[in-house]
Amino acid sequence: MFGLKAIELIKEAKRSQEGTLPPYNEEGIRKVLEEMRALFEQNQAEVNEALEGDQDLFVGIQIRHVALEQNKRCILAYLNHRLETIKQLRWELGSVLPQDVKQNLTTPEAQWFSKYSKGLAKYMRSLGNQGGVDLTLDVRPPKTLHIQVRCLEDHGEFETQDGNIILLKKNSQHFLLRSECEHLIRQGILEHIIT
Amino acid sequence: MYVRDLKTDFYDRIQQQRLLILVSLDVDSLCACKILQSLFQCDQVLHTIIPVTGKQSLERAYLENSEGVKFVLLLNCGATFDIIETLRPDDGVVFFICDNHLPVHLNSIFNQVQVQILGKEDDTENLPEFTDLFRDSDDEEDEEEVRRPVFNRTHHITLQDDSGDDSDSSQPKRKKFDEKSLMKKRDKRLWEQKRRELVFQYEEFSKYGTSVAFVMYELAWKMSKDTNDLLWLAIVGITEQYVNGKVERDRYMEGLQFLQGHVSRLNHWSEDEENTLSVDCLRISFETELRLCLFRHWSLFESLCHSQYTACKFKVWTLKGKKRLHEFLAEMGLPLVQCKQKYSSMEVHLRDSIKEMMTKFIEKYGIHEHDLFLPSFLASYGYKNRFCASDVVRVCATLLESMEKDVTPSDSFFRALDVLNRKCTSVMEVGLEQAKLQQKAIVTQVQSFLDMNQIISAGPFLYALVQEGTPDGKYFSNPLCLVRLARFTLEAYCAMSKNKRVRNLPLVIGASLDSDLGVMLVAGIPPISDSKCINCFGKAFEQAASSTNSRVNQDSFDSHVMELKTEDRSKFFDALISLLH
Numbered sequence: 048m049f050g051l052k053a054i055e056l057i058k059e060a061k062r063s064q065e066g067t068l069p070p071y072n073e074e075g076i077r078k079v080l081e082e083m084r085a086l087f088e089q090n091q092a093e094v095n096e097a098l099e100g101d102q103d104l105f106v107g108i109q110i111r112h113v114a115l116e117q118n119k120r121c122i123l124a125y126l127n128h129r130l131e132t133i134k135q136l137r138w139e140l141g142s143v144l145p146q147d148v149k150q151n152l153t154t155p156e157a158q159w160f161s162k163y164s165k166g167l168a169k170y171m172r173s174l175g176n177q178g179g180v181d182l183t184l185d186v187r188p189p190k191t192l193h194i195q196v197r198c199l200e201d202h203g204e205f206e207t208q209d210g211n212i213i214l215l216k217k218n219s220q221h222f223l224l225r226s227e228c229e230h231l232i233r234q235g236i237l238e239h240i241i242t
Numbered sequence: 243m244y245v246r247d248l249k250t251d252f253y254d255r256i257q258q259q260r261l262l263i264l265v266s267l268d269v270d271s272l273c274a275c276k277i278l279q280s281l282f283q284c285d286q287v288l289h290t291i292i293p294v295t296g297k298q299s300l301e302r303a304y305l306e307n308s309e310g311v312k313f314v315l316l317l318n319c320g321a322t323f324d325i326i327e328t329l330r331p332d333d334g335v336v337f338f339i340c341d342n343h344l345p346v347h348l349n350s351i352f353n354q355v356q357v358q359i360l361g362k363e364d365d366t367e368n369l370p371e372f373t374d375l376f377r378d379s380d381d382e383e384d385e386e387e388v389r390r391p392v393f394n395r396t397h398h399i400t401l402q403d404d405s406g407d408d409s410d411s412s413q414p415k416r417k418k419f420d421e422k423s424l425m426k427k428r429d430k431r432l433w434e435q436k437r438r439e440l441v442f443q444y445e446e447f448s449k450y451g452t453s454v455a456f457v458m459y460e461l462a463w464k465m466s467k468d469t470n471d472l473l474w475l476a477i478v479g480i481t482e483q484y485v486n487g488k489v490e491r492d493r494y495m496e497g498l499q500f501l502q503g504h505v506s507r508l509n510h511w512s513e514d515e516e517n518t519l520s521v522d523c524l525r526i527s528f529e530t531e532l533r534l535c536l537f538r539h540w541s542l543f544e545s546l547c548h549s550q551y552t553a554c555k556f557k558v559w560t561l562k563g564k565k566r567l568h569e570f571l572a573e574m575g576l577p578l579v580q581c582k583q584k585y586s587s588m589e590v591h592l593r594d595s596i597k598e599m600m601t602k603f604i605e606k607y608g609i610h611e612h613d614l615f616l617p618s619f620l621a622s623y624g625y626k627n628r629f630c631a632s633d634v635v636r637v638c639a640t641l642l643e644s645m646e647k648d649v650t651p652s653d654s655f656f657r658a659l660d661v662l663n664r665k666c667t668s669v670m671e672v673g674l675e676q677a678k679l680q681q682k683a684i685v686t687q688v689q690s691f692l693d694m695n696q697i698i699s700a701g702p703f704l705y706a707l708v709q710e711g712t713p714d715g716k717y718f719s720n721p722l723c724l725v726r727l728a729r730f731t732l733e734a735y736c737a738m739s740k741n742k743r744v745r746n747l748p749l750v751i752g753a754s755l756d757s758d759l760g761v762m763l764v765a766g767i768p769p770i771s772d773s774k775c776i777n778c779f780g781k782a783f784e785q786a787a788s789s790t791n792s793r794v795n796q797d798s799f800d801s802h803v804m805e806l807k808t809e810d811r812s813k814f815f816d817a818l819i820s821l822l823h
Contacts (some may be wrong), residue, residue, distance in 0.1 A: 128631075193286050195279065197656060211260055211310045213290060218652035220291040222282060 049086065049114035052078045053121030060128045062187050066139065070151045076122065083118050086111045133160055137167065138183050140233065184226055194225045196237040205231075243354050244363045245338075248461045252338055252360055253281075261289040261309045264303055264319060266799050267655055268722065269482040269638045270342060271318035273455035273475040276662050278315075280472060281462055285387070293655035294319060296797035297328070304329050317797045318454055321346045326356055342455045342483070343799055345445055348375060354798075365451035369424035370440040377433065448801045449778040450488040455479025456497055463504070470508050470524045474631075477501055477526070477619045477660065478638070481631040484616075486722070487729055487767070490775050498617060502528055505619060520722065524623045524664060531618040531630050532597065535681055538628065539674050542588070542596070543571070543581040548681045550730050554737040555609050559689040570607055574599040623664055637661060637673035640680050643720035683714035684727050688734050697735050697749075700815065702822035703766070704744065706731055708753035719763055721803045727751065730766045736770050745771040750818070751777070752811070760808040761795075767802070777802045778822075786817040 056075050063069045091113045097104040108181055133156060142164045144152075151230060152160065172179040202215035215221075215236065221228075231237045261282075264274045275291060282289055290556045292307060294300040300319055300490060308314075314337050316325070321341030326349065339350060340360040350357045352372060358646045382408070459476035462468045482499070484494035505526050534552065537545035546567060556570070557563035571581055576599070580588050601611055622628040638661050642652040660666040661673055687708060691697050697706045708718050708727075718724045728751040736744050748769045755763045766779030780801025787794040792810035 156262070191283070191286075193283070193288065195283070213260075214307050214309070216306065218650065218656065220656070222279075222287070222289045224288075 049082065049111070050117045051123070051192065052082060053118045056125045057121050064134060066132070068129065068148055068151045069127070071156070079118050079122055083115055086115050090196050113116045129156065130159070134163065137164055141183065141230065142168065184229055189225050192225060193222055194228070195240040196221050196223055196228050196232065197240055198236065199238050200236055202231070202236045243351065243356050243358055245360050248360060249464055252358065253465070255459060257285065257287055259312045260310070261287060262314045263289055263291045263301060263306055263317065263657070264294050264314065265291060265317045267293060267295055267318040267642050267651055268318055268477045269635050270453050270455055271640070272638060272658055272662060273479040274317050274458045276659065277455060277462055277472050281465070281467055284467055293652045295651050296799065297323065298797055301329060308335070312336065316341065318342060319723065321350060321359065322448070322801060323347055324349045326353065335817060340457060342451045342454055342488070344449050344451045345516055348441065348444065352376070361457055362452045362804055368444045370444055373437050374437060374440055374794055381508070446781055447778050448780040449776045450483060450659065453479040453483050453497065463642050468508070469506065470526060471664070472524055473501065473504050473508055474621050476523060477631050478634050478662070481618060482635045485632050485635050486725065487775060490773055495617070524621060527620050527622070529618060529620045529630070530597070530615045531599070531620070531632065533614055533616050535636060536633050536674065536677060537631065538585055538630065540585060540678060541582050542576070542585055543578070548685050550733060552609070553685065554733045555607065557737060559692060566607065570603065573603050627667065636677045637670060637720050640677040641673045643723055644676070645716055680692045680717055680723060683717045684723070684730055686714060687712065687718070687727055688730050691731055692734060692738060697731065699744070699747070700819050702747070702819060704732065704735065704747050704749045705815070706749065706751050706757065708751070710754045710757055715754060716743040719766065721757045721798055721800065724751060724765050725767060725803065726755055726765055728765055732767060732770060748779070754808070755805060761805050763803065764806050764810065782821055784819060786814055786821050790817045
C-alpha cells in the first residue's frame with residue numbers, strides 16, 4: 048500500500064521523547080522518495096495515455112496523486128518536527144550542542160542551527176541599552192531570585208556577580224542567584240532543590 | 243562572647259554577606275540547619291552549607307571555602323575547642339557558634355570580637371571569673387621570661403595550659419633577694435595554680451546544653467517567621483537530645499512545655515469546624531507516646547522486643563523473659579496474631595485501646611508508667627503519613643550513618659536532610675527499613691554480650707568490646723550507633739545483674755573501626771543512676787592517652803567518642819582504670 052513508509056517516519060518522530068533528537072532517518076526518507084518517484088513516473092506515463100483518450104485510467108491517476116501528496120506532507124512534517132526540536136535545543140542547551148546531540152544532526156541541519164544561533168545572538172545583542180539581554184534565561188517567570196542548589200560533582204571555583212568566589216565541590220549546598228546558576232543546573236553540575 | 247539578642251546581634255548582622263555554614267552530622271544540627279535555610283530563603287541571605295564530620299574535616303572545609311567569607315556559622319561544632327587557635331582566620335572573620343556541646347571553651351566565651359556564641363548563657367556552670375583567668379599584662383612588663391596570657395591586636399586571648407613552674411631557675415641571681423619581685427612571683431604562682439584548678443573544674447565534665455534547633459526556632463519565632471514546619475523541626479531537635487540521653491527529663495519537659503504552647507497556637511485550625519485545613523497540610527498534635535521504637539511502622543511484638551526499655555524490663559533474651567512478655571500480651575487481651583502483624587493492619591479497636599490496657603497492667607510487671615510513656619508530639623499530613631518525633635529522629639540518625647557502599651558521610655547528610663523534608667516519603671520509607679535493621683543489630687549484639695559474658699567489670703567502670711568479625715559489626719563503627727548500643731548494653735546489664743553497684747558504674751565500649759589500619763572506636767557513657775547526663779570520659783580519655791602515649795584521635799565533636807589504635811588498647815585501658823579509681 049502506498050504511504051506506509053511515510054507513516055513510519057511520522058510515528059518515529061512521535062515516539063521520540065519530548066526535547067530529544069533521534070538520528071536523521073536517511074534510509075526511511077530515501078525509501079519514501081523512491082516510492083514517490085515510482086508513483087510519479089507511473090502517473091506521467093498514464094497521464095499521457097489518458098490524454099490520448101483512455102478514460103478508465105483517471106481513477107488510478109487520482110489515487111496515485113493523493114498518495115504522492117500524502118507522502119510529501121509526511122516528509123515535510125518529519126523535517127519540520129526535527130527543526131522545531133533543534134530550535135528548542137538552542138534555547139535549552141545554548142549555542143554549543145553536546146557531542147551526542149551533534150552527531151544526530153545532518154549537515155544542512157547543523158548549518159541551519161548555526162545560522163539560527165547567530166540570528167538569535169544578534170537579536171539579543173540589539174536589545175536593551177548595552178550588552179543586550181539573554182532571552183534564554185528565565186524562560187518561565189521565576190518565583191524567587193535565589194534558589195537552593197546542591198553540587199553534584201566537583202566543578203572548582205565559581206565567581207559570582209558580586210565578586211565572591213565559591214568553591215563548587217561535590218556535596219555542598221549553596222543558596223545562589225538563580226540567573227547565575229541556571230546554566231550550571233542545565234549542565235548537570237548543580238541540582239535545584241525544591242522544598 | 244554570648245550573643246544577647248539573636249535578632250539584632252546575629253541575624254541582622256549577617257544579612258548583607260554571604261554566610262558559610264558548617265554543620266556537624268547529627269540530627270539536632272540538621273533540624274537547625276533546615277530552620278535556618280527557610281529563614282534565609284525568606285530574606286535572601288546567600289549561604290553555603292558544608293557538612294563536617296570532625297575537627298579535621300572542619301578545618302579542611304574552612305580552608306577550602308573561606309575565601310571572601312566574613313561570617314561563619316558553626317552548628318553543633320566548634321564550641322569545645324579554641325576555634326581561633328585551630329583555624330587561624332583573618333582578623334575580620336567572625337564565627338557564630340551555635341553548639342549544644344558543653345563546656346564551651348573559655349577562649350571562645352571571653353573573645354569579644356571574633357567569636358559569638360548563640361545559645362543560653364545559663365547552660366554553663368562553674369564559669370570562672372574573667373579576672374581569675376586572665377591577668378592584665380601591664381604590671382608584669384619586667385618579667386619577660388614568665389610566659390603569660392597576652393592580648394594581641396585582635397583582642398584574642400592566648401590561654402596557657404601548660405605550667406610555667408620551672409621559670410624560677412632562669413631568674414638572674416640579683417633578683418633573688420629583691421623582696422618585691424619575690425612576692426610578685428609568689429602571687430603569680432598561686433594565681434596560676436588557682437587558675438589551673440578553676441579551668442579543670444570547668445572542663446572536667448562534658449555535657450549538652452539547649453538544642454540548637456530550639457534556639458533557631460526561637461529566633462524564627464521572634465521574627466514572626468515561625469510555621470508549623472519549623473516548629474516540627476524544633477520538636478525533632480529536642481526529642482533527639484532526650485532520646486539519645488543527652489539531656490535529663492526535666493530539661494526535656496521544660497523545652498516541651500515551651501513548644502506545646504506554640505503547637506496549640508499554630509494548630510488551633512483543625513478544631514474549628516468551618517475552616518478545616520486540608521489533609522495535606524502538616525498538623526502537629528500533643529500525644530503521650532509509647533516509648534516503643536518505630537511501633538507504628540513495625541509490628542507491636544517486634545517493637546516490644548527491640549525497644550530499650552521494654553526489652554530490658556522483660557529481659558527478652560531469656561526464655562523466661564519471652565514467656566513473661568507473652569503473658570503480658572495475653573493478660574492485656576491482645577491476640578499474638580494481631581501483635582505480630584503490621585501495626586497499621588491491626589484491628590482498630592485493639593489499636594485504640596493499647597495505651598489504656600498497658601497502663602492497667604504494666605505495674606504488675608514492674609514497669610513504671612513514667613518510663614514507658616513519654617509526652618511527645620505527633621505529626622500528620624495526608625492520610626498515610628503519621629510520624630512521632632522519636633521515630634523521625636531514629637530514621638534520620640540511621641540515614642546519617644548509612645551502611646551502603648560508596649556513600650560518603652556528606653551524601654548521607656543530604657539524604658537525612660531530605661527526610662526532614664515532608665515531600666520525600668520514599669526516602670523516609672527506605673530510612674524506616676534501615677532503622678529497623680539497625681535496631682535489630684543492636685539487640686542481637688546486646689544479647690551476644692550477655693550470653694558470652696563479654697561485659698567485664700574493670701573496677702571503676704564496665705567495659706565491653708564488640709568482637710571483630712561480628713556480622714553486624716559494621717553498624718558499630720559509627721559513633722551515634724555505638725553510643726546507642728552502649729546505652730542499651732548498660733541498661734540490659736543492670737537489669738540482668740544482681741549486683742546493685744553496677745547502676746553506679748559507667749560503661750566504656752569499643753568497636754573495630756578499620757581492621758586494616760588497626761583502629762577502633764571507643765565511647766564512654768555515664769552510669770544509669772546518673773540523672774544529670776554529665777560525662778567524665780572526655781577529659782579522662784585525653785589524660786589516659788597522654789599519660790601512656792597511646793595513639794588516639796579525638797576528632798569527634800563529642801569528646802566521649804574517640805579513635806584508638808588497637809595495639810595501644812591494653813595500656814590505654816590500664817591507665818584509664820588507675821585514673822578513675
